[in-house]
Amino acid sequence: MASETAVFGQTRGMGELIEIADKETELAPFGTELAKLGDERPEIVGLTADMGRYSDILPFRDAHPDRFFNVGMAEQNLILTAAGLAKVGKIAYCTTYSVFVTRRAYDFVAIACAHSKANVKIFAGMPGLMNGYGATHQATEDLNMMRGIADLTIIDPCDARELRQVVRAAADIPGTVYVRLLRGHVPVELPPEYEFVPGAAARLREGDGSVGVIGTGYLSGRALDAAKAAEAQGVSASVLHVPTIKPFDTTAVLEFASRHERLVVAENHKTTGGLATLVTEAMFDAGVLRPVVRVGLADGFFECGSQEYLESKYGLDLPRLLRAIVDGV
Amino acid sequence: MPATLTPPATADVVALREHAYELRSLMMTMTRGKGEGYIAQGLGIADCLAALYFHELRHDPDDPDWADRDRFLLSTGHYSIAMYAVLASAGYLDEAELPTYGLNGSRLPMSTFDVTPGVEIVGGSLGHGLGQAVGMALGLRLDGSPARVFCELSDGELDEGSTWESAMGGATFGTDNVVALVDCNGIQADGPVTVAIEPVAEKFRSFGWDTREVNGNDLDELTEALAASRERDGRPKAIVLRTTPGYGVPSLVSRPRAHFVRVTDDEWGGFMEELEAGRGK
Numbered sequence: 318m319a320s321e322t323a324v325f326g327q328t329r330g331m332g333e334l335i336e337i338a339d340k341e342t343e344l345a346p347f348g349t350e351l352a353k354l355g356d357e358r359p360e361i362v363g364l365t366a367d368m369g370r371y372s373d374i375l376p377f378r379d380a381h382p383d384r385f386f387n388v389g390m391a392e393q394n395l396i397l398t399a400a401g402l403a404k405v406g407k408i409a410y411c412t413t414y415s416v417f418v419t420r421r422a423y424d425f426v427a428i429a430c431a432h433s434k435a436n437v438k439i440f441a442g443m444p445g446l447m448n449g450y451g452a453t454h455q456a457t458e459d460l461n462m463m464r465g466i467a468d469l470t471i472i473d474p475c476d477a478r479e480l481r482q483v484v485r486a487a488a489d490i491p492g493t494v495y496v497r498l499l500r501g502h503v504p505v506e507l508p509p510e511y512e513f514v515p516g517a518a519a520r521l522r523e524g525d526g527s528v529g530v531i532g533t534g535y536l537s538g539r540a541l542d543a544a545k546a547a548e549a550q551g552v553s554a555s556v557l558h559v560p561t562i563k564p565f566d567t568t569a570v571l572e573f574a575s576r577h578e579r580l581v582v583a584e585n586h587k588t589t590g591g592l593a594t595l596v597t598e599a600m601f602d603a604g605v606l607r608p609v610v611r612v613g614l615a616d617g618f619f620e621c622g623s624q625e626y627l628e629s630k631y632g633l634d635l636p637r638l639l640r641a642i643v644d645g646v
Numbered sequence: 647m648p649a650t651l652t653p654p655a656t657a658d659v660v661a662l663r664e665h666a667y668e669l670r671s672l673m674m675t676m677t678r679g680k681g682e683g684y685i686a687q688g689l690g691i692a693d694c695l696a697a698l699y700f701h702e703l704r705h706d707p708d709d710p711d712w713a714d715r716d717r718f719l720l721s722t723g724h725y726s727i728a729m730y731a732v733l734a735s736a737g738y739l740d741e742a743e744l745p746t747y748g749l750n751g752s753r754l755p756m757s758t759f760d761v762t763p764g765v766e767i768v769g770g771s772l773g774h775g776l777g778q779a780v781g782m783a784l785g786l787r788l789d790g791s792p793a794r795v796f797c798e799l800s801d802g803e804l805d806e807g808s809t810w811e812s813a814m815g816g817a818t819f820g821t822d823n824v825v826a827l828v829d830c831n832g833i834q835a836d837g838p839v840t841v842a843i844e845p846v847a848e849k850f851r852s853f854g855w856d857t858r859e860v861n862g863n864d865l866d867e868l869t870e871a872l873a874a875s876r877e878r879d880g881r882p883k884a885i886v887l888r889t890t891p892g893y894g895v896p897s898l899v900s901r902p903r904a905h906f907v908r909v910t911d912d913e914w915g916g917f918m919e920e921l922e923a924g925r926g927k
Binding site: 362393394396397398399402428 | 713759760766767771776777779780782783785786788789795807808811812814815819
């Protein structure tokens with residue numbers, strides 16, 4: 318840990334996932350991959366709104382200082398500056414906390430970026446319930462908000478392996494992209510052969526058809542852990558990972574839903590307006606009717622506290638997922 | 647690529663006045679087609695647009711995507727009537743298309759979209775222009791391009807906090823290839839500007855911008871300020887334009903509700919006579 322900190326000199330524990338204690342992890346996969354991509358593609362620039370340290374973008378700054386801009390605590394101007402850079406041919410990767418880019422800079426993302434299909438790639442730190450500073454810092458409705466913006470691609474990666482691929486893929490996805498960032502020591506959950514395909518869901522585990530879990534973000538990794546634990550209790554669950562929230566892979570979700578007796582949807586987000594809403598909308602429209610348990614956050618503003626405490630109290634942790642898979646509640 | 651890569655050392659102000667007259671005339675024609683529009687603001691900014699497109703800007707209507715072109719960003723999208731007039735006059739649009747201004751299905755919508763040839767950004771959500779100008783300027787500087795970015799914004803738009811975030815950004819990054827053109831016409835949607843935005847020039851100076859203040863309807867003052875704004879001294883440039891809404895058509899200048907004007911067929915002929923009477927002045 319000490320030597321890694323010396324290498325990057327900037328990373329801290331806030332926003333790290335609770336799984337890291339017993340899992341293989343990678344340190345700052347976003348910033349290290351972006352720094353490498355910047356070597357290959359001179360048109361890439363990096364920006365932050367005073368959140369370089371807590372978004373892991375500093376390895377890019379150190380590798381490409383002339384192409385890095387810190388606009389200070391000014392998220393609206395972060396998005397405008399990124400849009401301007403994009404409109405003269407740059408690919409602008411920008412970072413701040415998810416709450417600030419969504420709640421504060423929404424109009425700027427919609428009009429200055431998405432409306433013009435500007436090549437702005439927003440890596441939004443600490444999405445969902447990943448910050449111990451309470452509701453001001455917890456973007457628990459960001460998917461709901463951002464899916465309302467036309468011509469915006471939305472990605473919620475599962476782990477370090479996928480995040481690295483998303484960093485690269487985002488450069489070639491036309492237009493504006495919103496990515497839910499994982500930072501610090503990020504677990505590796507997906508197998509080495511995993512390949513992120515923009516817009517496509519991925520089957521991670523095949524059970525016996527009794528129960529299927531549809532997840533996004535790091536909850537897909539936790540769903541894998543829960544499915545393994547459920548096996549010991551005699552329940553064989555499948556897991557479908559939906560990294561791209563928009564455009565939504567309706568075909569894969571319906572195919573998965575239709576061959577399971579009941580479903581669990583898992584997301585680090587409120588249970589309305591995010592993945593569960595997308596899944597149930599698609600199922601209802603297609604007449605695929607199955608019981609669905611939504612694992613996620615109830616409506617509300619959430620308190621300060623440790624990641625473990627918050628996830629346990631508000632129902633995102635492994636026991637909650639296991640109960641949904643095994644007991645169907 | 648245009649033959650002239652740098653703006654002329656001296657301005658032909660007489661010719662620019664004629665260009666400004668032509669822009670006003672085109673705007674009045676557009677207003678007649680639609681019967682309404684943001685004509686007062688358009689008439690007010692016409693001299694500035696004439697000075698830019700026929701003197702200061704390095705641009706090429708035959709190559710609107712030329713990488714090293716100077717950019718002009720119209721932040722106040724509702725000034726579209728003026729934008730289309732100057733784009734037609736400069737050769738980006740066919741004048742025959744102008745009567746479609748504001749009509750359903752037109753490429754010339756009431757508020758500017760960047761799908762119209764020569765329009766660089768989606769305007770109209772106020773507070774969006776200046777930050778994009780600074781971002782473009784940073785990108786052009788990284789590329790070693792000589793191009794500059796001119797951004798029109800309005801006094802009403804100074805109410806938006808993002809404008810000041812962007813003003814700080816321009817000073818922080820030393821984008822001396824940005825020129826902010828702040829149209830202070832004293833009106834906004836509900837009437838006269840009510841928020842305490844003055845002193846505008848002092849505000850921009852204190853934010854680190856090399857700032858000048860001119861009569862925005864005086865082409866001698868305008869071209870002089872634009873020439874001074876060419877200096878690359880590490881400071882972004884601002885020109886505060888004191889403009890008169892409706893300038894050139896006295897009856898519109900004196901109209902009490904000038905933000906959005908309806909012009910009847912009966913009035914239109916008289917307005918055109920007033921415009922003609924002031925031609926070249």
